[in-house]
Amino acid sequence: MSLNQIHDWHYNASKLIYALPGYRYSLITRSPRDLVLVPPDSWPGNAERGVSILNKEFSFFGETVRGDLPTWRPGNMSEKWLAELHGFDWIRDLRALGGDKARQQARNLVNDWLKRQSNWHEVAWRPDVIGNRVFCWLGQHDFFCDSADDEYRKKYFSSLVRQSKHLSRTLPRGTSGSGLILATKGLITAGLSLPGHSSWVSQGLRALDRACSQQILADGGHVSRNPLVQTQVLRHLVDIRTALLATQNEIPTFLMASIDRAAPFLRMLRHNDGSLALFNGGSESPGWLIDHLLAQANSKGRALNSAPHSGYERFVANRAVLIMDTSSPQRGKNSLNPHASTLAIEFSVGKERIIVNCGARLGASDSWSQVERSTAAHSTMVVDDTNSSEIFSNKRVGRRPDNVKVDRKENNGSLWINASHDGYRPIFGLIHNRRIYINSGGDDIRGEDLILKESIGKRTPRGYSLRFHLHPSVQVSLLQNGNAALLRLPSGLGWRFVAEGGTMSLAESIYLGGLDEVRRSEQIVLSGLFEPVDPSGVTAKVKWALKKVPKRS
Numbered sequence: 001m002s003l004n005q006i007h008d009w010h011y012n013a014s015k016l017i018y019a020l021p022g023y024r025y026s027l028i029t030r031s032p033r034d035l036v037l038v039p040p041d042s043w044p045g046n047a048e049r050g051v052s053i054l055n056k057e058f059s060f061f062g063e064t065v066r067g068d069l070p071t072w073r074p075g076n077m078s079e080k081w082l083a084e085l086h087g088f089d090w091i092r093d094l095r096a097l098g099g100d101k102a103r104q105q106a107r108n109l110v111n112d113w114l115k116r117q118s119n120w121h122e123v124a125w126r127p128d129v130i131g132n133r134v135f136c137w138l139g140q141h142d143f144f145c146d147s148a149d150d151e152y153r154k155k156y157f158s159s160l161v162r163q164s165k166h167l168s169r170t171l172p173r174g175t176s177g178s179g180l181i182l183a184t185k186g187l188i189t190a191g192l193s194l195p196g197h198s199s200w201v202s203q204g205l206r207a208l209d210r211a212c213s214q215q216i217l218a219d220g221g222h223v224s225r226n227p228l229v230q231t232q233v234l235r236h237l238v239d240i241r242t243a244l245l246a247t248q249n250e251i252p253t254f255l256m257a258s259i260d261r262a263a264p265f266l267r268m269l270r271h272n273d274g275s276l277a278l279f280n281g282g283s284e285s286p287g288w289l290i291d292h293l294l295a296q297a298n299s300k301g302r303a304l305n306s307a308p309h310s311g312y313e314r315f316v317a318n319r320a321v322l323i324m325d326t327s328s329p330q331r332g333k334n335s336l337n338p339h340a341s342t343l344a345i346e347f348s349v350g351k352e353r354i355i356v357n358c359g360a361r362l363g364a365s366d367s368w369s370q371v372e373r374s375t376a377a378h379s380t381m382v383v384d385d386t387n388s389s390e391i392f393s394n395k396r397v398g399r400r401p402d403n404v405k406v407d408r409k410e411n412n413g414s415l416w417i418n419a420s421h422d423g424y425r426p427i428f429g430l431i432h433n434r435r436i437y438i439n440s441g442g443d444d445i446r447g448e449d450l451i452l453k454e455s456i457g458k459r460t461p462r463g464y465s466l467r468f469h470l471h472p473s474v475q476v477s478l479l480q481n482g483n484a485a486l487l488r489l490p491s492g493l494g495w496r497f498v499a500e501g502g503t504m505s506l507a508e509s510i511y512l513g514g515l516d517e518v519r520r521s522e523q524i525v526l527s528g529l530f531e532p533v534d535p536s537g538v539t540a541k542v543k544w545a546l547k548k549v550p551k552r553s
Contacts, residue, residue, distance in 0.1 A: 011173035018120040018166075027162035030196075031154065037193045039243040041139025042296065043092060043235070044289070050097030053090055054105050060084040061362045069109075072117055072124065079123055080362075086117075086124040087132035095143045106144035107152070110137065114155050120166075128179030130167045131186025134160060135239065138193050161197075164190035168200055172207045177215065177224060178233050184208040185236045189243050205252060208240065212258045220261030221310025225330055226337065227269040227282035231293060234262045238296045263294055264301035268314050269323065273351040275513075277323045278359035279312075279344070281337035281373075284513045306408060313408060315415045319350045320442025325378075326419055328400040329389050337373070338397050340389035342404060342421045343434045344378035347546070349442065352489045353471040354546075355379050356521075359512035369393070372512060379468050381432050381449050381542075384461045388423035388432070399426055413440030422454075429457030430539070443548035451540035453533045466502060466526040466542050472511045472519040478504065485524055486549075494549040501542040502526030 017023060052059060057066045063081045065074045072086065084090075088110075094102040117124055137145075137160060145156055167187050175183050184204040191200030215223045215233070222230045237259050244251055269277050274287020305314050311327020324345045329338030337360065347355040358377035361368050371377060375387045382388075390398035401423035409416045415438045424430040433450040449466050470476055475488040479496075482504050487495040509523040530539045 008173070011170065014170070014173075015122065018125070021119070023120055024118055024162070027165050029161055029165060031158040031161050032195050033153075033157070035138070035141060035193045036195050037189075037243065037247055038141050039135065039139050039189045039193060039239070040246055041092075041135075041239075042242075042292075044292070045090075045092030045094070045096030047093070047096040047098075049090065050093035050095075050102055053094055054097065054102055058085060058090070060090075069112070070116075072113060073121070082123045083126065083129050086113075086129050088136040089132060091136050091140050091144070095140060103144055106140070107148060110144060110156070111152060114159050118159070118162075125163075125166065126179075127167055127170050127174040127183040130163050131183035134163055134167070134186040134190050138189055157194075160190065161194060164194065164197065164200060168203060171203065172210065178222065178229050178236070180211045181208065181215070181233055181236045184211065185240050188240055192243050192247050192249070201249070205255075209252065209254050212237075212254055216258050216262060217309040218261075219304060219307040219309045220263070220265035221307055221312070222262070223330055224337075225280045225310055225312075225327065227266070227276040227279060228285055229282070230262065230266050230269065231276070231285055231290060234259065234266055234297060235293055237262065238293065242296070259297055260299050260301060263297040263299035264304050265307060265310065266290070266294065267301075267303035268305075268307060268312060270303070271321055271323075271346070271348040271351075271353060272319065273348070273353065277346045278357040278513050279323075279325050279341060279346075280329070280339045281360045283359055283362065308406070311404065313406065313417060313419075315417070315436075315438050317413060317415060317438045317440055317442035320347070320438065320445075321349075322347045322436070322438060322445070324417065324419070324436070326406045327404055328402075328421070328423070329391070329397045331397050331400075337369070338389070338391070339373045339378065340375040340387040340391050340400075340423075341378040341380065342388050342401050342423055343419055343432060344375075344380040345436070346379065347445065349489075349493070349548075350491070352473070352491060352493070354474055354487060354489070354495065355468050356471050356511065356513065358469055358510055361512045361518065376465070376467060377469075380466075381434070381451070382465045382467065383424050383428060383430060383432070383451065384459075384463060385465070386424070386427060386461075388421065399423070414438065420452075424451075424461075425454060425457070427457050427459055428461045429453060429455040430461065445546040447544045449540075449542045449544075450538055451530070452537045453539045454537065461530055463527060463529045464502075464540050464542075466544070468497070468524040468526075468544075469509050469511075470522050470524065472521040474522075476506060476522050476524065478506060487546075496547050496549050497524060497544065498547075499526050499542060499544040501540070502528040 060081050094106045184207045187200050188204035191197045222233050275284035313324045313326050315322040325341045360372050373391045375382045389400035401421040404421045407418040418435045420433040431452040431454050435448045437446045473490050485497040505525050507523050507525050509521045511519040511521045526542050533539045
């Protein structure tokens, strides 16, 4: 039995104790009268969302509850929605709105939580949710609590200590992945802020050290391979460092090293519009917010071009950016929402995205999740409408590529990549090979996708589809009886797409990059049937090119 399995077993057994009516009395301890530190919290809120919360409307991940929250457990809401509600990140939205009404609403909601949530609840008292709530309450103390009456402050401090004491008992159990890093942030800031609890700081840092060594790979990428999780993890690490600096504590070497590795990797996953590429469950995230995070990180490392441990390649030629997924989906508890996207690409020029992946809808139902995680939702080759990795409804992965090979070459500003994966070998005995060339000017991209027969598979494949999903802002039309396509960007720039070896068509697509918003888009599909294997083993070959055309007057 692994250490993680032992932790799971211990936490699940302990939940029987936590659920006992008298458990909360074991958390009673002497409460402070004030804070040693109000941890700096520079993350901006959203005033528009603050208006909604002021009007008792709570909307997270596409799910909305209107009216009072008498039990803080509205029926039929997802676990992710409940965790967001009890995490209190949204209190920043009330701060962004400002004014006495917003302050009073924040104070009233915290007070209502104090009255109704003193007993353990599986979601509300989950370690990562406690960590988030403790950090938000401490960081927003001056906004909603500093001017409250003594009775309110007494209940507030008492609850903070009890929650933090429970968190100290559970860590590192009860959560994993980025949630574990968030939980340590709550415990560390509680230890720094609440007098007499410095042991929580050392405990949290020990747990954080182990979490960073397990989750942050040598190239700085988070093990989930999710760009949005990368931003969240970096943000937690920066918050911890800022709190330690505010109390003149020494910054551990592992924490500095983790930030210095994670920031350049985050830069790697950005397009020139400042937002994130859409891989493995990520969404765009506002570019200005990522700028703010990177400024807070204060890491000068430039964006990586190659991240072999995390499995990404980035090509920059003039104003063009191409990002490619060159790894298998991750397995294990640190992998949150893996996608079957091996060898998928995204391409942008300047601040305009052209070729994209469909992205992910946060808080999506299982049916949405299965669609967005499929190979067909990515700009890559699909064999017989079959995913290159087997994805399950529990967000786990079965069959996946065992070998992903990458060969990258650069010469005088021009770039070549030759990559392959064997995800289709167990079923069809096939290898997908993708070659891409970008010239130094970034206005001539050429590709070749090959399907190679390597062995006898369990099934005989019939056909393939090579998909290029387009950003919703791109207008596309077929030319030359369907042998080419013209892409027009909002700036007026045009790009000509030509292909050889497959039948070109346009199909509907969806774009989930804008968080909760679902936008219609289109995709170019090159499809065909497999041919008899030639002496080189090739059973399908598609050549394609994307070239810039003059801007219309």
